[in-house]
Amino acid sequence: MVKVALIQYPGSNCDxxxxxxxxxxxKARTDLVWHRDLAHDDYDxxxxxxxxxxxxxxxxxxxxxxxxxxxxxxxxxxGGKPVLGICNxxxxxxxxxxxxxAVLRNSTLRFxxxxxxxxxxxxRTPFTNKAEKGQLLEIPIAHNEGRYYLDKERIPDLERxxxxxxxxxxEMKEATEDANPNGSIDNIAGVCNQKGNVMGLMPHPERxxxxxxxxxxxxxxxxxxxxxxxxMHRPGV
Amino acid sequence: xxxxxxxxxxxxxxxxxxxxxxGETIHQNLILKGGxxxxxxxxxxxxxxxxxxxxxxxDARAIVRKLSDDLRIYNPxxxxxxxxxxx
Numbered sequence: 001m002v003k004v005a006l007i008q009y010p011g012s013n014c015d016x017x018x019x020x021x022x023x024x025x026x027k028a029r030t031d032l033v034w035h036r037d038l039a040h041d042d043y044d045x046x047x048x049x050x051x052x053x054x055x056x057x058x059x060x061x062x063x064x065x066x067x068x069x070x071x072x073x074x075x076x077x078x079g080g081k082p083v084l085g086i087c088n089x090x091x092x093x094x095x096x097x098x099x100x101x102a103v104l105r106n107s108t109l110r111f112x113x114x115x116x117x118x119x120x121x122x123x124r125t126p127f128t129n130k131a132e133k134g135q136l137l138e139i140p141i142a143h144n145e146g147r148y149y150l151d152k153e154r155i156p157d158l159e160r161x162x163x164x165x166x167x168x169x170x171e172m173k174e175a176t177e178d179a180n181p182n183g184s185i186d187n188i189a190g191v192c193n194q195k196g197n198v199m200g201l202m203p204h205p206e207r208x209x210x211x212x213x214x215x216x217x218x219x220x221x222x223x224x225x226x227x228x229x230x231x232m233h234r235p236g237v
Numbered sequence: 238x239x240x241x242x243x244x245x246x247x248x249x250x251x252x253x254x255x256x257x258x259x260g261e262t263i264h265q266n267l268i269l270k271g272g273x274x275x276x277x278x279x280x281x282x283x284x285x286x287x288x289x290x291x292x293x294x295x296d297a298r299a300i301v302r303k304l305s306d307d308l309r310i311y312n313p314x315x316x317x318x319x320x321x322x323x324x
């Protein structure tokens with residue numbers, strides 16, 4: 001049976017939410033693993049949850065990125081296994097160099113805690129293969145450092161390589177400035193590596209996977225975990 | 238060159254093209270509103286002051302340069318750093 005590692009860092013605080021969705025909703029066998037205890041690449045997929053690892057000191061994710069667990073995650077990523085970073089997990093993957101760019105302080109200088117609309121830009125990742133290109137997902141954000149940044153001249157490459165996975169959009173599916181909650185370049189909410197198996201996003205799909213927790217009873221976040229499950233059961237997809 | 242303890246500062250700031258809303262806010266809402274029109278721009282950053290045992294100031298700077306790159310004291314995708322010996 002396939003097995004997921006959900007890695008806990010000092011300061012992770014969305015780990016139990018993700019655990020509940022993985023174990024009880026999408027029925028993935030999941031271990032909550034303390035980052036220092038992850039010694040071998042024994043899992044089929046890795047999830048880095050949200051939170052404030054090491055108090056966001058120096059830079060969000062920068063210190064956790066030096067955890068030995070990232071060596072294992074990198075090994076798994078190189079081997080093509082799915083790796084998902086949510087919020088602080090995304091920041092850690094960026095700081096560890098598994099994903100391109102940087103995640104900077106919100107342009108509003110405010111902590112942003114709100115529901116956002118995301119447009120699925122590619123279905124080639126293990127986390128979006130059950131979606132349709134252009135599909136709209138409603139998933140909330142909660143962060144102070146969520147402004148995705150990459151030099152403007154590198155954005156066309158990212159686009160060409162199909163590494164932009166989600167954009168913040170309005171209800172007409174347009175990536176407008178008003179729909180961008182944090183000043184991310186090109187409204188980017190989530191990216192993947194070149195191979196597509198490592199993905200990070202600022203929004204919290206685990207908070208949008210139970211009808212009871214969503215304003216209109218939707219469970220759009222599930223799509224990300226359901227896609228991951230499908231990939232793990234059909235490796236190479 | 239004297240072996241000893243040196244004080245080395247690392248200043249991390251956003252690259253010129255990466256917007257710095259904190260610096261912009263300080264500039265617009267504090268400095269310009271306060272009447273200091275001579276100030277035409279502000280960049281906010283982070284300063285780390287390190288005490289470093291080294292054989293010379295150059296050596297101290299090289300150590301800090303190396304650790305800044307190795308340990309990613311800055312993210313080269315978005316930041317620049319300046320390293321200076323101050324004592």
